[in-house]
Amino acid sequence: MTPAAARVWSGPARATALEALSLAAGFVTQLLLMRRLGPGGYGECVLAVAVGLGITTLTDFGFNIAGTRQAVGWADDAAARHRLFWSVTATKACVGLVAVVLLALLPGTAALLPAAAASALGATLFPTWYLTARGRLVVNAAALLGGRLAMLLAVAALVRRPADAGLAAVLNCLPALAALMLVMVLREPELRAVARPLPVRAADIARAARMGLPALWISAVPAVGSAMVQALIGHLGSTATLGQYAAADKVRAGIQGLFTALGQALFPGSVARHADGAGGARLAPTLLGLAGLAALPMVLAPQQIIAVVAGPGYEAAAGAMRVMGLAVVSSAAVTAFGLLGLLARGLDGAYVRALVAGLAAQAAALALLVPAHGATGAAWTLVVADAVALTLIGAVARRR
Template sequence: MVDARLRTNIFALYLVQGLNYVVSFVTFPFLLVQLGSAGFGVMNFAFACIQYGVLLTDFGFNLSAVRDVAQVRDDPQAAARIFWRVTWAKVLLMVASSLILLVLTFSLDTWRTHSEVFLWSQLYIASSVLFPLWYFQGFEKLQLASGLMVFARALMLGLLLHWVNGPQDIVLAVILQAMPQILAGVVWWCSGWGIARPQWVAIQLGELRDALRASWPFFLSAISTSLYTTSTTVLLGMFAAPVQVGLFAAASKLVYIAQGLIGPLIQAMYPRIAQLAVSNKAGALALIRKALLIQGGIGLIMTLALALFVPLFTPISVALFGADFGLSRAFLALADSQLILYWFAPVILLGAVSLVFGQQTLLVFGQERYFSRVLVVAGVLNVALMCFLVPGSTEAGLRAAQSVLIVEAFIVAAFAWRARQVCRDVRRQIAQEDARIAQGEAS
């Protein structure tokens, strides 16, 4: 079921992702050098904390609303009602999360010390509401949304390179990194470029409650996921020095950049599989098998490439350009994260496989509760491991990477076990339906 439209979406997403990588390739080493390991660690600590506000604002709509829009996208009225219901719900959640984070910023000593960084980081919460990426994904037009983001990021990149000159510019770096999604949202709301703005639909309070109730399992899953992703950085910031946070953040940044190569496949295939799960179950299973082969293969390649070849870039860069060259200084800083990177790299492969078994199989076939339970256990497991391994350790960043790896392995095992059962049940349903059709034709 990989038709021309899906192939076009995937190709366009990878083209846009490549342009995004050019921006990231410049931004990441530049900020690491200009802000220093400590400043880079503070910025990433703030980003990780603010992600809780983003999670509350998103409330799982990036999964539930995408699926709902994908299944009704041929009905403009129904799609518009979903859009406004979700948008108003996110606005209310944004206000609540911003108020909570505002109180925490001036209540917690570790936050109050860098209050400016935390306050301006809340721009990320507003950006998640202003730019409805989930709506583009439901219509399988992510290449257009990504195009807007690339345009906005490229526009901000020049300002970032020109204005950020040292650790004293950390607040400015935060603002400029949050602005691209805000700018993309303003452009879309003013122009409707890429996908037309839905017609206005009045939403009742009861519909907002229903939307929140329907998305609750997805929100629970997102919160649980944060316990072994963003919360790892938060816990590390509580238990270790900023330098250790910076080393871990540098290694994790490379891992998540590599995972971005798998992102376009996931973004393109998830709404298609969700649609097929309703109209063509056999086609959905076939696409899931292809996703496992393709995403798993790319994940393996990225894991090996990151673990084996990135450490070679340091001596090569120094030999070619000298130790004072900006990129060389970045790789010299990353050299301290090399052992962390070795432990972290397999997360790319495990993450790619878990998304196939979890998001692209369990969720589309109505296994939200099991999906959520696994992630809750995984989140608690990561917090327990972090509390046990990190405090007092001189290699706190390394222990954090080992904790994430153990948790990811658990998730893959749990998802694979249930996904195999679900696929077997779906095949049995298909066989029974085929048998009824054949019996009806024979009679």
């Protein structure tokens, strides 16, 4: 690897290693909650956390892409970045407040509100987008790791019985706020540079909202798609089919989470490279090679992995696990050519249309494959969705 390539990968690689530790901390937290809350209490906690994640997606409002891209473009204009920081923060605060209020108006949601409010507050105040744009990848990842470890300790100390499900949900939604406290204590220089609040006008919020709205769909479409896929699998197959699929998907999602984090860490550099006319094609082969290595155990030893992760009763998930090894590579390709290609050049609409087309193809494939092949058929639809999305991404890339 050349010195220039080493510089491109060193920061993202370190940040991704920290993200892997964060995923491990989250996994241990879930194991602890399963044992202390029991099935009923854990179900309540999972529902509240899922709603909290939805609130986080809305509150982020696409700024993890659009805000990062704009801040990279204003790398040499400190005043513009300062105003951007507070415009984005104010816009996120407005969106988060509206989302929580709308949730509160729905009947039967009182138990969900504390976790939702914690999620909205954390998404508003912890500026992942800005730290990423300013090259503080390791600081961002280390702070979030510290936040998740702090919540793991809090869960271990405070959550004891099923009645603690509400508290457990809130603690699951607090890592971003704990991470903010860490970076404040450490006096992170990039945040100190924009710490002085600026008056934000309605026009600033409107301008920020117009910037973020197109990118909101980039995170919203996968979230909605995941819920749709699980609902269809349960409807077309059975709860047992969905359980077998989910057992294999837990491993795939963990590995894919690492490559998503790596892609996000590489995103600012890719934006800058495209702006300079250098492109980002050289990143794709390395990313795909790493994905292939990560997926290899899933393809070669699915039975052993399922036995360790899920235990007895999930043997039928081995076939799905093997297919999901291919899905790890195909999803990494979507990250390489979509996130680091289209999104780095501002082609948000083309990327979202590719994802939507992939979801439509996946829904059709589920109807064909799940009744006949169960969880393994459902796993193949992940590859189908990625293949359709990649075909459209490639078509746009060739035209541009």
